[in-house]
Amino acid sequence: RLGLSTKFLGTQIHYEESVGSTQKIAHHLANEDAPEGTVIIAEEQLSGRGRMDRKWHSPKYTGVWMSVILRPNIPPPKAPQLTLITAVAVVQAIEELTGLSPQIKWPNDILINGKKVTGILTELQADADRIISIIIGIGINVNQQIEDYPDEIKNIATSLSIESGKKLQRAELVKLLLHKFENLYLLYLEKGFYPIKLLWESCAISIGKTITARTITGSIHGKALGITEDGVLMIEDEAGKVHHVYSADIELS
Numbered sequence: 001r002l003g004l005s006t007k008f009l010g011t012q013i014h015y016e017e018s019v020g021s022t023q024k025i026a027h028h029l030a031n032e033d034a035p036e037g038t039v040i041i042a043e044e045q046l047s048g049r050g051r052m053d054r055k056w057h058s059p060k061y062t063g064v065w066m067s068v069i070l071r072p073n074i075p076p077p078k079a080p081q082l083t084l085i086t087a088v089a090v091v092q093a094i095e096e097l098t099g100l101s102p103q104i105k106w107p108n109d110i111l112i113n114g115k116k117v118t119g120i121l122t123e124l125q126a127d128a129d130r131i132i133s134i135i136i137g138i139g140i141n142v143n144q145q146i147e148d149y150p151d152e153i154k155n156i157a158t159s160l161s162i163e164s165g166k167k168l169q170r171a172e173l174v175k176l177l178l179h180k181f182e183n184l185y186l187l188y189l190e191k192g193f194y195p196i197k198l199l200w201e202s203c204a205i206s207i208g209k210t211i212t213a214r215t216i217t218g219s220i221h222g223k224a225l226g227i228t229e230d231g232v233l234m235i236e237d238e239a240g241k242v243h244h245v246y247s248a249d250i251e252l253s
């Protein structure tokens, strides 16, 4: 248990040497009634998945590839809030471990010096009005060196080691992350999303800037105003119309 002193997060840790995707294992365990807080960690993923069906490069012994099962009693439209809680927890853990100051690019990318160091993938198992489980996948690039990256992501990806110039203890990062995550999640269950929203906005890069959001139905260009109480991005276009964006890739422009 990594010497964890969390209350429920990571009380059950499934540690694997090599898997297809921790996300897939988490779905399977969630269907078999795994308790809230169950964590799956792997040293390597052979078919790691990102958002929008992209591949997530997860080489052996270099990163933190993990999935967490949560079962919050909230309506399904509020699920994006969990992605934002996770992002704040990752930022806090990275800050504490490395002294670096990561920034969040809505909804789920964590960047250092403009390059991606962490991705978060939130998947839902839900009825019409009830969440059965939320599976949160977190991929943190820790000890990769620039030459380890395939050419197509060299310019957009980085690792904590590249940015800090040090080799880092991945177990230490996992421990910090589970503590931060549990504290924020408990704060959220007790006080609601507002305190998280403030923390999130204080480390978000895109708020107040002009951005382009590419959604499956088209692009929206305008000023990112902030996020709603549900964690949805608000963009004001040139005509002054405010759009609510649930899922997109955004670009600062």
Ligand code: BTN
Pocket (backbone or CB within 6 Å): 020, 021, 022, 023, 024, 045, 047, 048, 049, 050, 051, 052, 054, 056, 058, 064, 065, 066, 067, 108, 109, 118, 119, 120, 121, 137, 138, 139, 140
């Ligand atoms: C993204 O930025 O598109 C999200 C990437 C999420 C990657 C993590 S690694 C652990 C978990 N298992 C997966 O297959 N994906 C997530």
